[in-house]
Amino acid sequence: xxxxxxxxxxFPFLDGALVSMVSPxxxxxxxxxxxxxxxxxxxxxxxxxxxENTRLKERLSxxxxxxxxxxxxxxQENTLLELVGRRGEFNMVVAAVLTRPPxxxxxxxxxxxxSNESITVGSRVSLPEGPALGIVSEVFSRSAKVKxxxxxxxxxxxxxxxxxxxxxxxxxxxxxxRMTFPRDVAIEKGDRILVADITSRLLxxxxxxxxxxxxxxxxxxxxxxxxxxxxxxxxxxx
Amino acid sequence: MTRHVLSLVVVxxxxxxxxxxxxxxxxxxxxxxxxxxxxxILLAFLIDVIHGSxxxxxxxxxxxxxxxxxxxxxxxxxxxxxxxxxx
Numbered sequence: 001x002x003x004x005x006x007x008x009x010x011f012p013f014l015d016g017a018l019v020s021m022v023s024p025x026x027x028x029x030x031x032x033x034x035x036x037x038x039x040x041x042x043x044x045x046x047x048x049x050x051x052e053n054t055r056l057k058e059r060l061s062x063x064x065x066x067x068x069x070x071x072x073x074x075x076q077e078n079t080l081l082e083l084v085g086r087r088g089e090f091n092m093v094v095a096a097v098l099t100r101p102p103x104x105x106x107x108x109x110x111x112x113x114x115s116n117e118s119i120t121v122g123s124r125v126s127l128p129e130g131p132a133l134g135i136v137s138e139v140f141s142r143s144a145k146v147k148x149x150x151x152x153x154x155x156x157x158x159x160x161x162x163x164x165x166x167x168x169x170x171x172x173x174x175x176x177x178r179m180t181f182p183r184d185v186a187i188e189k190g191d192r193i194l195v196a197d198i199t200s201r202l203l204x205x206x207x208x209x210x211x212x213x214x215x216x217x218x219x220x221x222x223x224x225x226x227x228x229x230x231x232x233x234x235x236x237x238x
Numbered sequence: 239m240t241r242h243v244l245s246l247v248v249v250x251x252x253x254x255x256x257x258x259x260x261x262x263x264x265x266x267x268x269x270x271x272x273x274x275x276x277x278x279i280l281l282a283f284l285i286d287v288i289h290g291s292x293x294x295x296x297x298x299x300x301x302x303x304x305x306x307x308x309x310x311x312x313x314x315x316x317x318x319x320x321x322x323x324x325x
Contacts, residue, residue: 011280018287108290145291
């Protein structure tokens with residue numbers, strides 16, 4: 001019991017030091033894993049083809065994501081914002097992802113940029129293609145923890161693009177979200193859910209709609225437009 | 239003592255390198271196979287600190303993983319005693 005109490009009291013004060021100590025291990029792990037993959041691909045032609053295929057698939061999914069997040073309305077909105085003197089885009093810091101799910105069990109990622117790069121608690125984190133990902137929850141000198149919007153129980157204000165309905169998106173873990181709509185609200189698989197701020201970034205895409213004949217509400221499941229298990233780089237808006 | 243150190247190192251490496259569905263079972267296996275592995279509680283707190291999204295002092299007392307490790311260790315105490323009595 002004494003160990004439990006001392007651990008509960010001491011460990012929260014050591015988080016910055018512990019993450020800073022462990023960060024080099026994660027950086028080395030990322031480098032080793034990447035080099036191993038490249039090495040094996042170099043030795044084996046078949047493996048190289050598989051790698052190329054994977055790379056092309058990743059590129060395709062990235063381009064699809066670009067198309068998904070850059071609708072015509074978005075372009076017009078950015079032009080309008082520039083005309084009225086408000087910029088839609090801000091200065092961003094690019095950061096490498098040190099750990100990602102499933103290494104972290106709570107949909108939290110650790111990035112290699114921190115207070116030295118002007119990142120603060122509450123800074124918005126997004127994918128290079130544009131979709132919103134999460135918010136910085138803890139900042140250390142050279143690293144930061146990002147709580148993803150899909151973190152279990154995390155509530156995020158959002159807008160269903162189809163009919164501009166404001167919704168509360170609830171994180172369900174593993175890059176998934178759930179929400180409840182009145183039965184009469186029209187919604188279809190593939191509908192886009194946007195962040196409810198001036199940037200209107202893509203947040204999730206509707207995947208499943210469940211409704212029983214006797215229910216007044218329908219339960220909707222959505223997923224993040226990217227695979228959070230393979231994140232490599234993110235943009236942070238300080 | 240060697241068993242304790244070995245378990246500690248294995249769990250620590252798992253926490254740093256492997257996904258959660260590897261290191262959480264490894265932690266509980268270490269708690270079961272290593273006698274009086276009270277360090278398991280500290281390792282559970284370490285998981286919460288480095289992989290969690292921030293831990294404040296009053297809430298850290300309710301850490302589900304550390305509490306489960308504590309309960310597992312307490313439950314294992316009488317079981318170990320009984321096993322010894324029959325050997």
